[in-house]
Amino acid sequence: MEKSFVGDPVHWPGLVYSPLNNSGLIYTLGTIAGSIGLLFEEFAADSNTAVCRRKTDAGWERLKVAFTFRTSAFVRVADDVDLLICWLDDSREPLGIPLLVLSEMGGAAEGKGMAMPRPLESILPESAAEDLLERARNRESYEETVRQLDEQIKKLQDR
Numbered sequence: 644m645e646k647s648f649v650g651d652p653v654h655w656p657g658l659v660y661s662p663l664n665n666s667g668l669i670y671t672l673g674t675i676a677g678s679i680g681l682l683f684e685e686f687a688a689d690s691n692t693a694v695c696r697r698k699t700d701a702g703w704e705r706l707k708v709a710f711t712f713r714t715s716a717f718v719r720v721a722d723d724v725d726l727l728i729c730w731l732d733d734s735r736e737p738l739g740i741p742l743l744v745l746s747e748m749g750g751a752a753e754g755k756g757m758a759m760p761r762p763l764e765s766i767l768p769e770s771a772a773e774d775l776l777e778r779a780r781n782r783e784s785y786e787e788t789v790r791q792l793d794e795q796i797k798k799l800q801d802r
Contacts, residue, residue, distance in 0.1 A: 661730065661746065665690055665712050668730050671745055672710075679748075681706075692724070714738060 650661030657674045661667075669690060676683060676695070682703075685694040691710060696703040706725040711717040714734035717727065727740045732747075 662712070665710055668710055668712050668728070668745065671730070672728060675745075675748065681708075709740075714742070 648663065649659075650663050650667070652659065653661045655661075655671065655674060658671055662671050669686075672681075673683075680697050681695045682697070683693055683695040687693065693708045693710070695706050695708055697706060698704075707723050708726045708728055709717070709719075709724045711727065711729050712731065714727070714729050714732045717729070717734070717738060724740055726743060727738060728743045728745065730744070730746050732742060732744045
């Protein structure tokens, strides 16, 4: 059997374990980007940089973002980087770039004016949330009906 390695367990939307590399870092960011006010427009082919927008009082500001799993491994890919996104900040020296440390988002998010993803019900109008819940109940009912029908067909085939 091939060995499999994962990061520490995390309580994160759509993620069971913490990332171990830049690909995981970018996926993790994708699970919360909208809820922290970042809208991504472009990703470089090498996955080291991206362009996103964030809402300000003046409008939607363009940001060039760089990614690194650990800040100690950061290699400046461009001089015009506005934000560095990492999983771990383990650098011993200041990088001179605003830093977003995703592993700290749970507790530190509120203090930085960022919010973790909210439950669906908190961002939908009440009628929409009720509609989605009703659809879920109908789907469960439908799936149960199909399951029962499948069992009946199998019984008929066994005769």
